[in-house]
Amino acid sequence: MKPFTYERPASPAEAAAAAARHPAAKFIAGGTNLLDLMKLQIEAPPHLIDVNGLGLDGIEPMAGGGLRIGALVRNTDLAADARVRRDYALLSRALLAGASGQLRNKATTAGNLLQRTRCPYFYDTNMACNKRQPGSGCAAIGGVSRQLAVIGHSEACIATNPSDMAVALRALDAAVETIAADGATRSIPMADFHRLPGDTPQRETALRPGELITAVTLPAPVGGRQIYRKVRDRASYAFALVSVAAIVQRDGSARVALGGVAPRPWRVEAAEPEVARGAGPAMRAILDGARPTHENAFKVTLAERTLGAVLAEARG
Numbered sequence: 001m002k003p004f005t006y007e008r009p010a011s012p013a014e015a016a017a018a019a020a021r022h023p024a025a026k027f028i029a030g031g032t033n034l035l036d037l038m039k040l041q042i043e044a045p046p047h048l049i050d051v052n053g054l055g056l057d058g059i060e061p062m063a064g065g066g067l068r069i070g071a072l073v074r075n076t077d078l079a080a081d082a083r084v085r086r087d088y089a090l091l092s093r094a095l096l097a098g099a100s101g102q103l104r105n106k107a108t109t110a111g112n113l114l115q116r117t118r119c120p121y122f123y124d125t126n127m128a129c130n131k132r133q134p135g136s137g138c139a140a141i142g143g144v145s146r147q148l149a150v151i152g153h154s155e156a157c158i159a160t161n162p163s164d165m166a167v168a169l170r171a172l173d174a175a176v177e178t179i180a181a182d183g184a185t186r187s188i189p190m191a192d193f194h195r196l197p198g199d200t201p202q203r204e205t206a207l208r209p210g211e212l213i214t215a216v217t218l219p220a221p222v223g224g225r226q227i228y229r230k231v232r233d234r235a236s237y238a239f240a241l242v243s244v245a246a247i248v249q250r251d252g253s254a255r256v257a258l259g260g261v262a263p264r265p266w267r268v269e270a271a272e273p274e275v276a277r278g279a280g281p282a283m284r285a286i287l288d289g290a291r292p293t294h295e296n297a298f299k300v301t302l303a304e305r306t307l308g309a310v311l312a313e314a315r316g
């Protein structure tokens, strides 16, 4: 690990100002992703800004019926919150499908949103990777691509976003609240939060340099049957090959977001009316334009069958 300096600010404004003073600094929350990356020297921030003392660990009701989840709320606490379990069961289920109990005890809401890809070549510093080293190439294209994206990827990068929580947040129409060094705040819809790679796969989100996530907001509950189904190579401690987050209403209308198939949680609102016609038509519309590799073409079929199972469960 490269040497680094460390500070522990006491407020979000102080943390954002510290980031402005140290442009190459990183925020550290639970550290469950960042420290691994630092040990492998994939990330080498000269300065760490510890955000654990910022008082961002509450879950508060919002006017109009939503919830405001502090950026530092641990994944375990969020999944167990009675309001989340009752009104946003999709989120609770997605969180519990991720990582392990020990990791969820440390992992935070903001850190989970910003975790980096699990593309094997990103973690191997001997291999070309445009995301790790812009302009170096992409060893995954033509390489081992079984886990990688089938849609939304580019000639520069075919990695997937690994977060389970983010898939549920996309289906729930959540938004990400931030504060910048100058004190300006903004709310970024989940639909706009994760970027597609294009020719700049190193830029993964809409965050600006030094911008701190302060909270995630959930709109008023929408009810419905909320199901998160994750298909993976083993029953725990594994990232999704395909996951389906669905909210199915009594009248048959549904929201559907997919994990494991794209560089960001994949939701196509215009395709959702097709759910009434069944999993096949729905998935053809949701994955319209998919360009799988010969190794991961199975994900297209798997996504359709997973949605079929989810719809059968939702409709009893």
Ligand SMILES: Cc1cc2nc3c(=O)[nH]c(=O)nc-3n(C[C@H](O)[C@H](O)[C@H](O)COP(=O)(O)OP(=O)(O)OC[C@H]3O[C@@H](n4cnc5c(N)ncnc54)[C@H](O)[C@@H]3O)c2cc1C
Pocket: 026, 027, 028, 029, 030, 031, 032, 033, 034, 035, 051, 071, 097, 098, 099, 100, 103, 106, 107, 108, 109, 110, 111, 112, 113, 114, 115, 162, 163, 164, 165, 211, 212, 213, 214, 237, 238, 239, 240
């Ligand atoms: C073995 C293993 C298995 C896993 N399995 C799964 C899985 O199945 N599904 C899944 O979804 N996840 C999985 N994870 C990932 C895990 O969920 C993430 O590591 C965790 O959520 C990251 O949260 P953290 O608080 O530890 O983030 P950190 O490691 O502290 O930070 C991650 C990133 O977020 C940035 N950051 C943190 N807080 C803020 C903030 N407030 N504002 C701006 N930037 C911030 C940091 O600078 C860093 O870039 C797994 C991890 C491991 C190690």
Ligand code: SF4
Pocket: 117, 119, 120, 121, 122, 128, 129, 130, 131, 132, 137, 138, 139, 140, 141, 156, 157, 158, 159, 201
């Ligand atoms: S797919 Fe993306 S993360 Fe993986 S090697 Fe290629 S550029 Fe790197």
